[in-house]
Amino acid sequence: MNIIENIKTQAIENGKQVVFKSRMGQLSYLQLWNKSEQVAQWIKDNVTGKNEINPIVIYGHKNPLMLASFFGSTKAGRTYCPVDRCMPIERIEDIIETVENDYVLMTENLVERICKEDPQREADVEKINEYTYRMSNVNFIDVNALLVAAFEDVDDSLVELVNEESYLGKDDVYYIIFTSGSTGKPKGVQITRSSLENYLDWSTEVGDSIGAKHGKHFLNQAPYSFDLSVMDTYTSLVSGGTLISVDKELQQDTAALVKYIKENEVNYWVSTPSFAAMCLSEPSYCQEELDSLKFFMFCGETLSKETSEKLMERFPKAKIINTYGPTESTVAVTSIEVTRELLADEKSIPIGYEKHGTEILILADSTEGQEVTIAKHDEIGELVILGNTLSIGYYKNEVKTAEAFKTIIYKGREVPAYFTGDAGFKNKDGMIFFLGRIDRQVKLHGYRIELGDIESNLTKIKEITQAAVIPKKVDGVIKQLVAFIVSDKLNEDYDSRKYVRNQLQEMIPKYMVPKKIVVLDKMPLTNNGKIDYKRMETLV
């Protein structure tokens, strides 16, 4: 796989094809190529000195120029760090400070946003030229204004401004994505070009072939600061597809969202399971309306049987593919097609089998300097990932890197491994099951309880579509479990709560049944479209 070559071929052969479309505008492959050449040229000429080695923050939302900026930094040989506007300002500034680059590219005005929130900062802003704002010694570049002011718009022939020698090398860091991190400072996961290309060798062949994906339409739901977006964006880009990107506001109006997806004939749905579960509340979210939808590709959190079954009913012609992977091993490393047979055979949906080039070990035990102990089949352990898509570590964070990225002795050889902090097991056929974060295992009255286990049992109750279980702590000690459920059939009354508790007691031990049941209209979701556990913690 060669990302740059693939896009260039597409720009030459199918230059007019739309590469990206959102409500904020669109770009063709040729425009993407040309504008990214211009961005690259500008970066090479201006982002110099110490800034040459430091990553470039690219800020914005679902603007077509995001892609041109990403690709521009790749061609200029620079690492980029995508930051979506859904992040709070404090965190954005924290990232800008961490990467230590005097230049930030923006496709919407971050300076204005910062000043709006804190008018006192306005005094610190200096407008240098049509496209440069300087604040706290950082230059914020308005990409759109830059392209208008400094370059000519060419959309009939291929522009070549930067030499191939400037391009990012195979071992260079392609992007840095800051993970939300459950505690403390966010960690910048560094993914090299070769890791990304190894991932794409596989992702372009998931579901169907790269040839079949050519010219097709991919949904982009995830913000660019969440690496699920890499799945849709780069798979589409290197396959010669078209991205249909939906902005935050559109995502909150499901009826309008369905209409937009219908008009743009999306073929590959890529999102978190929670986002699809939310869409299921809209009756028009079905095959009759979305005739061209052929594949659902999920990643980022657990896919429930409930959601899968409903999707199968609504979309009889579509295939559902579940994938798994932490940001630290480039988007995803396992996959499986979810079929009716699979749903009938298994208690929960597996994450499937490893991709070519990856091996997942279920670690029972490990001691430094000794061969690791692998769990037997069906035995639970920590998922440890080996292979050709591992991150090289967290940006400027040796402590956290050393904690998660270790060299282990496996089959007598020293190999680099990423310790995921996820619990799971392999069955006798090597099919992998994910059980949740190790830290979602709690102790209540002396019992060890897997919160994810309760959640998956809750969604087995046919009236319940989504569930989240949160421990309620008093002075740091877990006193009680609270279950938040979404149901279109149950009301917020005692009979419903009693019904849920009774149903649950038939499936799991009494000590695991949450004391408190809260019926919600809608599951709170994070900006990335995952269940927002942190927010619910404040509700218990």
Place this chain on the structure above:
Amino acid sequence: MEEKILDILEELCGDEVVREDLDIDLLEEGLLDSLDYSELLVDIKSELNVVISPSEVTREEMNTPRKIIDKVKSKLQ
């Protein structure tokens, strides 16, 4: 006092039904298990300064919010 007991009960049972139905059978409904019951006695002591020893009443005599309130009331007099 009544309000405080209901607060304690709601907290322990995890369900506001204890306020809505003062005669609900907490044991039969599975709202208050033995662990919760001992916690209830501890909370009544610390919040209301009323000591009810487990030996002086059976759980059955304390099986509804109303009976619990009445018991505490009688202790306070």
